[in-house]
Amino acid sequence: MARKRFDDSNCSVARALNEVGDWWSLLIVLQAMYGTRRYVDFQKELGIAKNILCDRLGRLVENQVLTKVDVGEHGCRFEYRLTDKGRELFPVVIALRQWGDRWNPAPDQAPLDLRDRASGRPISPVCVRDADGQPLTIREVCLPGATSADDPAADS
Amino acid sequence: MARKRFDDSNCSVARALNEVGDWWSLLIVLQAMYGTRRYVDFQKELGIAKNILCDRLGRLVENQVLTKVDVGEHGCRFEYRLTDKGRELFPVVIALRQWGDRWNPAPDQAPLDLRDRASGRPISPVCVRDADGQPLTIREVCLPGATSADDPAADS
């Protein structure tokens, strides 16, 4: 009946998706990372329905991904700002962006490249690394959650 | 009316979410990374409704995240296997898992730790790195998609 939630799942991915796993939440976080803070700006940038935006902002605040701050300006009374928790979604968002750019490139534009503010050089692809910083593929990692002895990476 | 899709969005995150941004798709990919390949096993492990599972598997195959392989075994005629595209969601899934473990730890169990299969040592936290491999926070990265000059990382 009700959409399944994963609050009590023993899988941390499921618990994470419970907070930012719907269509809009992660896009709101992304937009916040781009600097958007105000309700109307989220609405304009994302083209999201107002009621859905209210719901998602409220839920993100509730889950402490955003904080709602009263700034007493003209008709701009609140700002939604990333918390540390929200800010730490940065690798998730960037990994997703890189994946999207790699496998579903926009037909008419170059992928946006992110650069180190200090050096101006492009950032590296986000990847899983071992303790020494060497990149690891899925084949080289033990996945304790695995339910079979099969190689999860095989495709033939 | 219709749920919004982002096929033609100029944002690669939105395009990525279009393929794996719903409640179930990324969990199916995760389960596939754990080694699950068969329809019934996905259903058992995830507790997902059969019609939804059909829809999601079909969509993931359509988007070339999984391939459907006919293996002529007893009552186990198909396997769904990760493609290269699907396998490259590894950093996304791991980053999300680490975020979930850090900010929403399961009350009754230790976070599953992933280890380098070769050395047996735990993997590093997934993070965004500069060209030299040094970790970068959001404050140290230029975000060309930014719509304002505000510091997106500020929380006060």
Next chain:
DNA sequence: AAATAGGGTTGCGTTATGAAACCAAATCAA
């Protein structure tokens, strides 16, 4: 031939989403 298992599809009721209308507080303009 009958039972079983895998892999679905179909109905049906509940929930979520999207668009537009409406509402209320605070500010700005006249």
Next chain:
DNA sequence: TTGATTTGGTTTCATAACGCAACCCTATTT
């Protein structure tokens, strides 16, 4: 001081998605 604007919502309602159970078809065992 009155009225128009802006921000940040809530309400209403139609449509789409989800969850569950029941059913179906094929292939394989027994």
